[in-house]
Amino acid sequence: MATETEFATHEWWESYKETVNSDPEMQVRGHDKFSENFYVEIGDERVLLEMDGGRIANLVPNPTLNHQWSFGVEGDREAWEEFVQETPPAFNHEIIASHYRSAVRNEDGHLMLTGNNKKIFQNLRAFQRTLDLMRVAHNNGGS
Amino acid sequence: MSETYQQGEIEPITGKYVHAEIEGVDHRIYFEEAGPEDGIPLLCQHTAGNNCQEWRHLLTDDDITEEFRVIAHDLPYHGKSVPPTTQEWWKEDYTMTGKRFAETLVSIADALELEDPIYMGSSMGGNITLELADWYPDRFQALIGLECGAHSPGFYIDWLDHPQVNTTEVNAYSCWGLMAPQSPEAARRETMYLYEQGATGVFKGDLYYYSVDHDYRDKLDQVNADECPLYAVNGEYDYLTTPEDGRQTADGIGEGAIAVEMAEIGHFPMSEHPELFNAYVREILDHITGEREEDLPDVLTPDHVGIELHPPAPAREKPAE
Numbered sequence: 001m002a003t004e005t006e007f008a009t010h011e012w013w014e015s016y017k018e019t020v021n022s023d024p025e026m027q028v029r030g031h032d033k034f035s036e037n038f039y040v041e042i043g044d045e046r047v048l049l050e051m052d053g054g055r056i057a058n059l060v061p062n063p064t065l066n067h068q069w070s071f072g073v074e075g076d077r078e079a080w081e082e083f084v085q086e087t088p089p090a091f092n093h094e095i096i097a098s099h100y101r102s103a104v105r106n107e108d109g110h111l112m113l114t115g116n117n118k119k120i121f122q123n124l125r126a127f128q129r130t131l132d133l134m135r136v137a138h139n140n141g142g143s
Numbered sequence: 144m145s146e147t148y149q150q151g152e153i154e155p156i157t158g159k160y161v162h163a164e165i166e167g168v169d170h171r172i173y174f175e176e177a178g179p180e181d182g183i184p185l186l187c188q189h190t191a192g193n194n195c196q197e198w199r200h201l202l203t204d205d206d207i208t209e210e211f212r213v214i215a216h217d218l219p220y221h222g223k224s225v226p227p228t229t230q231e232w233w234k235e236d237y238t239m240t241g242k243r244f245a246e247t248l249v250s251i252a253d254a255l256e257l258e259d260p261i262y263m264g265s266s267m268g269g270n271i272t273l274e275l276a277d278w279y280p281d282r283f284q285a286l287i288g289l290e291c292g293a294h295s296p297g298f299y300i301d302w303l304d305h306p307q308v309n310t311t312e313v314n315a316y317s318c319w320g321l322m323a324p325q326s327p328e329a330a331r332r333e334t335m336y337l338y339e340q341g342a343t344g345v346f347k348g349d350l351y352y353y354s355v356d357h358d359y360r361d362k363l364d365q366v367n368a369d370e371c372p373l374y375a376v377n378g379e380y381d382y383l384t385t386p387e388d389g390r391q392t393a394d395g396i397g398e399g400a401i402a403v404e405m406a407e408i409g410h411f412p413m414s415e416h417p418e419l420f421n422a423y424v425r426e427i428l429d430h431i432t433g434e435r436e437e438d439l440p441d442v443l444t445p446d447h448v449g450i451e452l453h454p455p456a457p458a459r460e461k462p463a464e
Contacts, residue, residue: 029312087324087325088324090323090379090380090382091380091382093320093323093324093380094319094320095320096317096319096320097320097321097380097382098320100297100382100383101382103297104296104297117302118302118305118307118308121302121305121308121313121317122307122308122309124308124312124313124316124317125312125313125315125316128316128319
């Protein structure tokens with residue numbers, strides 16, 4: 001079972017990828033069209049998620065100028081560790097919630113969206129579900 | 144969801160239409176109600192871009208409807224309250240303002256001939272309690288502002304009415320994080336399902352009122368809560384209008400305003416966790432009617448109201464060990 005100390009290790013990301021790629025909700029409502037790459041930045045560590053039809057095709061640590069992405073999510077490790085708790089605390093329990101407290105209310109300690117807003121909203125539900133599945137993977141909810 | 148029904152059972156909710164004149168125009172307003180005709184009227188306002196179905200669990204709560212005549216309406220352009228046939232409404236953007244919103248609510252209360260009603264609304268329906276107490280303090284017995292704040296900026300977003308995004312889905316799932324993860328998944332999913340039913344542009348138009356037009360930060364001394372009691376009741380997981388926002392609003396109003404935090408629930412309390420919300424709101428209603436003599440606590444918790452929370456809601460069922 002994954003624990004908080006194992007969060008964002010190589011094994012954790014591989015387990016997460018399996019969780020996303022086997023999720024039934026990712027396969028319905030047109031989300032087979034979700035092919036926008038995005039990155040997740042946890043403190044100083046960045047991982048690129050290359051998406052293909054609602055599945056994670058590749059996980060790329062430390063992406064370079066040779067890679068491309070449409071948007072990303074950034075936050076310190078503490079905010080991410082709150083985000084992946086089985087019952088996360090208020091305001092770090094979902095990406096739009098966290099981004100709102102950062103971007104509109106100027107509070108520290110929350111996650112922040114970056115990049116192409118249009119592509120974020122064009123793919124919102126699938127992108128949001130992909131992030132929510134971090135919580136599933138982290139708490140052994142995935143198969 | 145707390146209710147269980149048998150095959151053939153009919154819920155005690157009736158739906159009707161009433162005609163109300165708003166800004167000089169006749170509107171055909173759909174409403175649902177339950178409870179005794181001579182019960183205390185409890186007029187319930189849905190959230191931005193939604194409809195009266197958000198209140199279906201309050202309308203079927205026997206404990207509430209034994210004493211209260213619960214009435215939930217669809218605002219014009221929402222749910223079954225279709226646009227007025229006398230207007231070329233398709234030639235302009237739908238835009239809600241505080242003036243129009245408050246007048247609509249008073250007009251509906253007048254059309255239904257409600258005597259000393261209690262008003263309760265969430266989100267935009269919570270914020271409007273400030274305008275109602277400011278402009279119409281003698282029309283309501285009390286005002287319950289769920290997720291109420293003096294100012295709630297940042298949600299008048301172009302993407303909520305944009306031809307190149309799936310606004311049906313985006314309007315719903317931009318609100319997903321407004322609910323508490325403790326709330327039952329079936330209820331949270333239903334709340335989003337209701338959001339997917341809104342007409343094009345209506346959610347964004349409502350949010351013009353919510354995030355732009357409504358700003359009482361420098362006008363709280365105009366709110367007449369001493370004449371009409373006002374309850375600012377905000378959920379712990381509401382990131383738009385936090386419990387702290389509710390407390391600041393009540394403090395700014397002063398006499399007659401009471402802030403209560405609802406623990407472990409979010410911005411859509413009546414539909415995201417009906418069992419917990421109905422128990423919470425019973426405490427507020429008892430305070431209004433005088434059945435409850437002691438002060439309300441600063442924070443209502445599931446323990447206060449004897450509700451055992453469901454297990455934490457994982458996004459997906461865990462596999463068997």
